[in-house]
Amino acid sequence: MNDRRQDLVQKFGALAGLLLLVVAFSSTSEAFFSIGNAMTVSLQVTSIALLGVGATFVIIAGGIDLSVGSVLALAGVLAALAAKAGVPVPLAMALGVLAGALCGAVNGLLVTRAKLPPFIATLGMMLVARGIALQITGARAVSGLGESFGELGNGSLWRVERIDAQGFPDVVFPGIPYPVLLMVAIAVVAAVLLSRTRLGRHIHAVGSNAEAARLSGVNTSRIVQFTYVVSGALAGLTGCVLMSRLVTAQPNEGVMYELDAIAASVIGGTSLIGGVGTVSGTVIGSFVIGILRNGLNMNGVSAFTQQIIIGLVILLTVWIDQWRHRR
């Protein structure tokens, strides 16, 4: 039972920190606490959260994935090129996700078959994927994609508009953006998979003690392989969402996003040693990063100072976590 309580303390600690941030920013900036800004933050958080969920899978199983920032660029660019070549948009985006999954599969093979350290394998993929994205686009943005390509990133559900007296549309409720819905759906599926299924249990077991898991008959290679495919596929999906939002595919998109994803995971209580972590924690971690960025922006804090603050937050949370476990 002690274990459960510790788990709750961890969750509430992160949640309390999140609420504290919201209260603090609401008092310093009037525009912060509004439905419109909440949607903006959610939209910004989706990419971190989607990548973070993938990172959580990989890290729980004892690995690390540094390639997601590049993979999302490659996937987005491929989807855009396909759409431009006349492939229907949903199919083009499926292609992007598939490309991401493929990159993840290669990462997995490098780790499980070639026995490369995950850090090196995914570092290599990070350079290769970025290089391919730049090569096939000639380092230029792919634009002129048509409105349907922007639907996923810019559309929203339950958007309520009213035409006002002057004949201009007046937004009563901005609706829930599709990316946010996608994030919620994927987070729920991932959480259920990790905590309630055999596969999820095996992922935890491999990260907690790979040798014990192997000697218990768990196919450790397949499990590790799976986590990299999930991470790659989610990177591909993130790429499609991001490019769709801009209605332009940028081969330079997503630089350093892998670090945001890992940070979100770690702030949410995932242990880099493996074996421990939850999707709910990662989502909270993503919001901590997203709200910090948004709130600091609204308070006119420079991007440089923001980096310093977020860096300190990561150090602080992990230090508190370590300190709690050492007792």
Place this chain on the structure above:
Amino acid sequence: MPNASLVGVLFSALRTRPLALPPVPADPRSPSDRSAAPALLRLAGIHKAFGGVAALEGVDLEVRAGEVHAVCGENGAGKSTLMKIMSGVYQPDAGSLHCHGKPVRFASTQAAAAHGVVMIHQELNLIPHLTVAENIYLAREPLRGWFIDRRRLRADAQRCLDRLGAAISPEAPVHTLPVAQQQMVEIAKALSIDAGVLIMDEPTSSLTETETRQLFEVVRELRRGGVGIVYISHRLDEMAQIVDRVTVLRDGRQVASGAFADTTVDAIVAQMVGRALDEKFPPRRSVPGTELLLEVRALQRRPAFGPVSFELRRGEILGFAGLMGAGRTEVARAIFGADPRDGGTIRLHGQDLAIRSPIDAIGQGIAYVSEDRKAHGLALEMSVGENITLANLAAVCGPFGFIRFGAEQKTARGYIETLGIRTPGPQQQARLLSGGNQQKVVIAKWLFRQARVIIFDEPTRGIDVGAKVAIYELMDWLAAEGIGVILISSELPEILGLTDRVAVFHAGRIAAVLPTRHTSQEEIMLHASGLGSAHAPRFSRGGLRAAEPATP
């Protein structure tokens, strides 16, 4: 067994003339002369305990100049602890150390080395990618201003190597050398700091016969030069070639000490194993069946072990006895598919099994309870319940692999009750349980998987007596259920108290398979030391007998 003849010859030489070096009056190393020599290192009344468990209780040891002093004892007798105290790794709780008659305290290995006491570890402590010379003078590099004086480094290293007569280039990177030469480098390193006392821990364990002979030549050379050598080895068969004096440890106490010439290997073995069968072994209720369960034929993986052949019946407990490094664990892991094998067949119920991974072995009902619970047995951050179901999770899963938590809880609670696992509940982290209870969790895991053959590797290591008895009872119960049990144990009373037959391992092979009721600790130890074939008849009569298992 190509080794048998050699061992036989060696042994017959030993029996007719137990003294390796006949005391010739003119020999400067004659026993009377040596006893007059000053003690380079003297230990008196050494006590050491770890967490309340005594490892050494009042041990005396004297190392004189120009002698080879063997320290013998079973696994866990306290040899390693004693060596670590001599070389400054541990400090004794009580007792004193004297160097050349003066009391000393070794606060660290550096302090011991400053007094000329150096230990050469079984697993060598060399930096693989540095050269021989760089290793010999590591952290003591001759300097010239701010830079290393490479020329002097090379010359000094060469001098050390020459003293050993070792044909090794000081410029060679250590990882390119065979193990025997790496050992020479270690010895050269010890000589470079003017070691007067050299402690050698199982120096021959990874050497071929030729290399062993070369090593002994070097040891004799060092002895001639006045170095005192403390020699630890399980290979009693080799000792006669170089040992002058011997000290026998048993359960942390010194049981004998004296000139090797005045004793025999028989006597040493008897002193090593004279441990009382004081532990409570439950009476065996189970009777082994006649039906063959597991047949292993010519299983091997060079150079670790093999070829090894044996069989296991339904409801039988087969012991694997032998000294550390004799290949017992390696054989078990190969059967379980945890390590690859070069050749051999494994048959279960008369059917050939193709085992390539633990998944295959588990699928056939073979389970392995590892000797290292923490590293190989349990996922420590996971709960007791999650560990119990880990090997058979599908059994508590519904459609789409969803875990039925109710069923899992019920399963876990069931095993917690049947095996008497002391835990607040299935939710408790496995890390927080005691050693004995952790072991029960591992056993529960395999029971839930419905294993037909269970291999226990040192199942009672590091757990208290009460928990041990519970595990013994459990093994008997498993056998009564018709499960075939293999028990790997270094504790002979355990082997004698629990098993039906004993396979004794020596140097990667099964030296003998003995019926437990008609054997003794001495007989097993002789086979384990590579002396068995010549000795078996003499020891089946005398010595400590196995506790007679209660049979109907």
